[in-house]
Amino acid sequence: MLDVDARLRLLKRLSLAGVVFTVTVILVGVWTRLVDAGLGCPDWPGCYGRLVVPDVDTANLHSPDAPLETFKAWVEMVHRYIASGLGMLVLAILLVGMPLRRHAGYPWGVCLALLAVILLQGAFGAFTVTLQLWPQVVTLHLLGGISVMLLFLWLHLRLRQYERRRAPLARRRLSPLWGVAMALLVLQLGLGGWTSSNYAGIACQGFPTCNGEWWPDTDWSEGFHLTQTVGPNYLHGKLHAEARTAIQVGHRLGALLLGLSLLALAWRHWRERRLRPVLATLLGGYAIQVGVGVANVLWWLPLGLALLHTAGAVALVIVMALAVWQSRLPGCLTTAKEEQGSKKEWVHA
Structure with missing residues (x-):
């Protein structure tokens, strides 16, 4: 079992890793769009019904109206794999921080907000494909990714503050x-x-x-x-x-x-x-x-x-x-x- 200090050290590392990881996901997502691979897989969450990019014959049987372009399909799937890893990181933060959730000043609300936004991001990822790159969804997906990054960053800052003070801190008004x-x-x-x-x-x-x-x-x-x-x-x-x-x-x-x-x-x-x-x-x-x-x-x-x-x-x-x-x-x-x-x-x- 981890003590409070060990949990806080781990949570700080995980939240900071989340910032870096989210930036990576955002940039990979933008690269996916720039190389026209956003519809490299016509379905979701799989690719032509598979968890990995299939061969041409399998793809044609699944979606004959969407010919397989192997490079674009792999670009899209790599983006999905990385984004899924980001969701696992959020779950890890929730599990590690759960014993601290009732401590005064611990940012449990930020953790829950992070979970809610990452779930919403997953939905936007699905809608991006199923709605065929509808601009409204694509734009909201980008803003959602930035929101996830901000929540990771805010959580990291709050954890550092909590580690030093272990109590809520009065704030200046902006x-x-x-x-x-x-x-x-x-x-x-x-x-x-x-x-x-x-x-x-x-x-x-x-x-x-x-x-x-x-x-x-x-x-x-x-x-x-x-x-x-x-x-x-x-x-x-x-x-x-x-x-x-x-x-x-x-x-x-x-x-x-x-x-x-x-x-x-x-x-x-x-x-x-x-x-x-x-x-x-x-x-x-x-x-x-x-x-x-x-x-x-x-x-x-x-x-x-x-x-x-x-x-x-x-x-x-x-x-x-x-x-x-x-x-x-x-x-x-x-x-x-x-x-x-x-x-x-x-x-x-």
């Missing part, structure tokens, strides 16, 4: 700017997923203009029509050019609003010395992400850069979460002037 920045980040993630799932990444040629115009022809109602019927197959998208252009322009406007909110956030809290490093990292990560996005447009969405753009979005979310955590810690109000004053008092003493 300023409204934090709420605005977080909301715009979520919006931009959704716009990025919507852009990707509708294959609108290169709907605009050139930057900062779009197809040689500052305001090109767009069809916003069709581009953001969220209640369209489920089609037979959304591979490579179904929208016309003006609708995809509207999605790309919307994604660019979202990036601009997010950048302005991050600048306002940094300006508002720059005097708080403990927040300066994470705010600087947040601004630097945003700048790099914008640069990678521009490069994707100018170089016609090469696979490596497209993956890097997703990785940058994930990194930005992690830094934002760490910034929020740091800003809510008590005593995070020390300004440079106050710190200098305390140093003088110490010297005089």
